[in-house]
Amino acid sequence: ALERTLSIIKPDAVAKNVIGEIYSRFEKAGLKVVAAKMKQLSRKEAEGFYAVHRERPFFNALVEFMISGPVMIQALEGENAVLKNRDLMGATDPKKAEAGTIRADFADSIDANAVHGSDAAETAAVEIAYFFSTTELCPR
Numbered sequence: 167a168l169e170r171t172l173s174i175i176k177p178d179a180v181a182k183n184v185i186g187e188i189y190s191r192f193e194k195a196g197l198k199v200v201a202a203k204m205k206q207l208s209r210k211e212a213e214g215f216y217a218v219h220r221e222r223p224f225f226n227a228l229v230e231f232m233i234s235g236p237v238m239i240q241a242l243e244g245e246n247a248v249l250k251n252r253d254l255m256g257a258t259d260p261k262k263a264e265a266g267t268i269r270a271d272f273a274d275s276i277d278a279n280a281v282h283g284s285d286a287a288e289t290a291a292v293e294i295a296y297f298f299s300t301t302e303l304c305p306r
């Protein structure tokens with residue numbers, strides 16, 4: 167099915183200057199950027215975005231990391247976009263990520279892991295709406 171998913175290029179990958187290389191992987195996989203913005207997240211925005219992880223032991227480190235520098239946020243559209251993007255990203259822990267995935271190539275640790283991607287179509291809708299208003303998204 168034609169889907170949309172939310173992608174975030176995290177502060178580590180922005181600092182490494184690999185936004186273009188990561189966009190190129192999306193494009194080669196047939197994923198289209200249908201909205202994008204670069205942003206320095208506030209603590210409140212990062213905490214709200216990751217609210218489902220609030221009780222997890224890594225929550226504070228995750229929020230600190232996500233506000234440590236600007237991020238590049240995009241909505242991606244394509245056939246099976248959610249799973250396609252997860253395949254491109256590789257495992258959350260870069261040590262476990264398959265060769266050739268974004269995290270294997272650009273991530274340093276489970277915290278500084280280069281990219282975020284929605285885990286399901288339902289969460290994708292919520293995550294896209296968290297960062298983009300309808301007028302900021304390309305019409306379907």
Ligand code: CMP
Binds near residue numbers: 224228
């Ligand atoms: P992300 O896909 O952005 O969703 C939550 C983030 O928490 C995850 O990527 C990791 O960067 C980070 N994180 C840190 N420790 C863990 C862990 N043990 N399990 C899952 N995510 C973790």
